[in-house]
Amino acid sequence: MSTHLFSARDMTCALPTQEGEKTIFRGLSFDIDAGEIVDLVGPSGSGKSSLLTAFARLNPHAGGTMFLDGRPSTEFTPQQWRCSVAYLPQKPVLIGDNVAEVIRLPWTLAIRNEQDDISPDTNHPVDPQAHARTRGKRRRSGIWGAVHNGVDMLPDDKIRATLDAIGCEDINLGRAPHDLSGGQAARVSLARTLLTNPKLLLADEVDAGLDDDNAAKVAAILSDAAQRGMAVIRIRHRPPDGVATRTVTLDEGGLR
Amino acid sequence: MAQTATQTTSGTSYPIDIWGLLIALAMVMVASGLSWLMHLGIGKTLLWSACRALVQLCAMGFIMGYVIKSGNPWLVLILITGMLVAAVQITLSRAKGVPKGLAGPVLLSLVITMLLMISMVTELVIRPHPWYAPQLVVPLTGMLLGNTVSALAVGLSRFYESMKERRNEVDTLLALGATRWEAARPSIISSIRLGLLPTTASLASSGIVTIPGMMAGQVIAGGDPLNAAKYQFVILASIAALTLLADTLIMVMVYRTCFTADDQYRDKPVVEHRKRNR
Structure with missing residues (x-):
């Protein structure tokens, strides 16, 4: 099909209303390559968020044909697709008792543990230290399936190093999420998705409501990720910050 | 409702007559009267539910008696x-x-x-x-x-x-x-x-x-x-x-x-x- 990292064709979104359906956009096409940062702008209500959720296959009112590395989206399960095409919602929802748990959440999900369900190596003598480290790392609970806490896949020091690397030295892993400031919460939410290493990041106004300092930090984190090969689409309302490789406008149901 | 007496193996049972039912109903009426005085707004529902329960229970009693007898x-x-x-x-x-x-x-x-x-x-x-x-x-x-x-x-x-x-x-x-x-x-x-x-x-x-x-x-x-x-x-x-x-x-x-x-x-x-x- 194409050599683009991600391609979307004929994207259509129609919201059900009382008088039938209201078309938000119809027949949109979009391509993005690895390492690109594309700013998506347009008047509010033009369907920017709907377009991003459609890309992540999260929007029940949208449809279209999408390709990732030339493979059609229908070849992926919704979970596989969303691991590669990650939607980052505008409002940070931090689930867990502390920052470390919040960031580990994606690693507790079945999609990142499927190949990991092999029984532990019994040929090696039990190392008490290793045992202590892995104690309670996963338990089975009947029909609820395997429950993982993700500590083995994402230890505290790795989270710490990653947070430091993206300028979040100020965030303590033991802090409760509701104690974080708005800027910190936005960066934790961003770090959580970044650590899952998606191929395409769909960032929905992640710098909205942040002060200039925090917005600049978020922009730096994203341009860093793009340099490592991640493609990023940002919805922004702020004036251009020079990070984007190009800007597209969504208006009256079309992309310009 | 006195049929239970015949099912027991020991001791005595104390059947309830129609006055017993009326006394129970009167208690509910007093309670809903109190709720009316206190503006709790639940008296009517309470009374209505009690009457409904009485009818439903008696009906079930009759039907069950019939089914048990028929076997x-x-x-x-x-x-x-x-x-x-x-x-x-x-x-x-x-x-x-x-x-x-x-x-x-x-x-x-x-x-x-x-x-x-x-x-x-x-x-x-x-x-x-x-x-x-x-x-x-x-x-x-x-x-x-x-x-x-x-x-x-x-x-x-x-x-x-x-x-x-x-x-x-x-x-x-x-x-x-x-x-x-x-x-x-x-x-x-x-x-x-x-x-x-x-x-x-x-x-x-x-x-x-x-x-x-x-x-x-x-x-x-x-x-x-x-x-x-x-x-x-x-x-x-x-x-x-x-x-x-x-x-x-x-x-x-x-x-x-x-x-x-x-x-x-x-x-x-x-x-x-x-x-x-x-």
Whole structure:
């Protein structure tokens, strides 16, 4: 099909209303390559968020044909697709008792543990230290399936190093999420998705409501990720910050 | 209602006459009068519910008396079917904010738990002759349904309410690659817990604070208190187990109504009448 990292064709979104359906956009096409940062702008209500959720296959009112590395989206399960095409919602929802748990959440999900369900190596003598480290790392609970806490896949020091690397030295892993400031919460939410290493990041106004300092930090984190090969689409309302490789406008149901 | 006296093996029973019923009703009237004075706004409902309960209970008493006397298994079956249909209707009318079309799943989980109740408790523990002994099967079914109906109604209401409250959380989980089961699990757990709360509370308090209805009934009717206690334990334990089962079954059957086939969150849950995709 194409050599683009991600391609979307004929994207259509129609919201059900009382008088039938209201078309938000119809027949949109979009391509993005690895390492690109594309700013998506347009008047509010033009369907920017709907377009991003459609890309992540999260929007029940949208449809279209999408390709990732030339493979059609229908070849992926919704979970596989969303691991590669990650939607980052505008409002940070931090689930867990502390920052470390919040960031580990994606690693507790079945999609990142499927190949990991092999029984532990019994040929090696039990190392008490290793045992202590892995104690309670996963338990089975009947029909609820395997429950993982993700500590083995994402230890505290790795989270710490990653947070430091993206300028979040100020965030303590033991802090409760509701104690974080708005800027910190936005960066934790961003770090959580970044650590899952998606191929395409769909960032929905992640710098909205942040002060200039925090917005600049978020922009730096994203341009860093793009340099490592991640493609990023940002919805922004702020004036251009020079990070984007190009800007597209969504208006009256079309992309310009 | 004095027939119970003839069933007892020892002791005496004290039948209630029409004055007894009137005195009970008078107590309710006094209570609703008080609520009217205090502007609680619950008096009318209380009175109406009491009258309704009196009529329903007496009717059930007459019907059960007839079925027990006839000893016909088909009549037992018809009576239980009627109770099941009413239970489904009551569950759905009590559950708030649930989508249409849940009668099937509710009926299924009630039937499965009821069949388990009859096969385990009646046929394995009590082993009556004949096996369908109406004076056992009908009251046991009634007690089980009473518990599962409220557990299901509470569980269903809580589940859909929680899915609505957790909308952003569900969307975030799905965006991070969660399956619909993983995204719905916190709501499922909290609704099952809430549905089971009265059951676990009654298990813990029985014997110390409360003499549960069935035990009290047997003792009042002149039965042996220890025997009554054993009966009561069997009933409480099986009701607790089966209520949990009923709630789990209904959640497994309905949680997908909040999602599309592509594992997307749906604003308005829909019951789809087609074959599952996977």
